[in-house]
């Protein structure tokens with residue numbers, strides 16, 4: 001947008017002529033009618049003014065003659081893709097952004113958003129539509145069918161796991177993992193604090209209590225020293241956890257040898273939240289296959305996607321069978337509907353599994369493309385001394401799902417960097433806000449990496465993710481890098 005937002009404001013006491021002149025001067029094709037408190041009443045376009053004149057108003061009449069019309073607005077916090085969806089829904093090319101007091105903070109224009117660069121957008125290959133078409137042709141439009149079975153086999157084969165169960169989401173997979181491991185009301189489950197809330201919620205679905213474990217600086221994933229202290233304390237209290245959920249953040253595996261050794265010592269199973277790390281490795285093994293149970297997500301922003309979906313993998317046949325049983329309403333294998341347990345409707349649809357089969361074929365390409373995006377950023381910004389890139393631990397290969405970095409200067413406010421870059425229609429995000437900082441988990445116990453040193457807090461305060469999609473062009477990565485550089489220089 002070329003003009004200042006203030007120039008677009010008009011009050012109801014102005015005349016139609018004033019408004020026409022303002023439209024002419026600002027050349028945005030829109031004015032914002034506001035009340036004396038600065039709240040948005042409606043938008044005004046040339047067409048609105050023309051209609052007024054056709055109904056008999058003259059140029060000296062005021063804008064009070066305009067009929068009331070609820071403007072289509074969005075929150076200034078909305079991401080570009082949802083603004084675009086809202087424009088499409090309403091057949092319009094701009095949306096006024098308002099704050100919680102309904103005061104305009106900006107206008108989103110379709111032209112600008114079309115130029116926007118998203119954090120991680122879906123990237124389809126060539127074969128997805130064939131698998132989906134097969135499902136249509138054979139009328140397998142259900143959460144059962146040949147694509148579901150084939151997707152499970154193909155994914156299990158790819159990661160080298162004995163069993164895979166295709167589910168409706170990664171969250172559902174974590175929930176079933178806890179369920180089949182016997183997590184119940186009153187149990188405790190440890191979980192990485194530095195993660196997305198979906199890692200933790202299933203603990204609460206089971207009525208169990210979470211306990212949060214900090215990260216280590218080498219991998220940004222679970223700190224084995226914090227885990228060890230938590231296990232020692234819990235064992236002394238006779239309250240060992242029923243499971244430990246270890247998250248592989250931003251596409252990098254946690255350092256599992258240490259974690260599994262500790263958990264084995266106390267006989268606690270590990271659930272590996274590999275939602276973000278499909279295609280990564282740990283000491284030559286596929287990420288997601290190290291824990292007793294691993295889970296993947298195929299949500300729209302993940303490295304491969306089925307639009308939404310998830311997978312549970314394990315080498316334990318009985319756990320896989322139980323998970324599949326629970327995902328289909330716990331229906332007993334008899335000729336009528338017989339239920340001895342409470343199950344869920346968590347199975348993946350045969351249509352979505354078709355998308356998954358196509359996506360799985362290009363997984364390696366997607367990993368390589370994301371790693372190339374990371375390298376391009378690193379090269380373009382190598383002289384920015386404030387930037388510390390997320391390290392790649394020696395024990396494996398990250399899929400670089402998101403290019404993540406932290407800023408060394410402690411006085412930098414990452415919130416305002418995100419805001420400044422968003423103004424350029426580039427979607428950047430702060431790193432995950434640790435779970436022990438979430439109001440909803442304010443009562444939950446937390447173990448820091450070291451006494452007086454909380455790694456996840458430091459990362460949250462100083463870190464960012466950059467647009468990292470495998471379908472970004474080199475020119476887009478360049479644009480992001482230069483906007484980031486300019487923003488840092490201006491801070």
Ligand SMILES: *Cc1c(COP(=O)(O)O)cnc(C)c1O
Pocket residue numbers: 168169170171172195196198199247273275276296297298299308309310
């Ligand atoms: C995306 C994600 C999930 C949840 O997966 P859904 O398929 O969206 O339910 C869980 N954990 C982490 C770390 C994630 O990034």
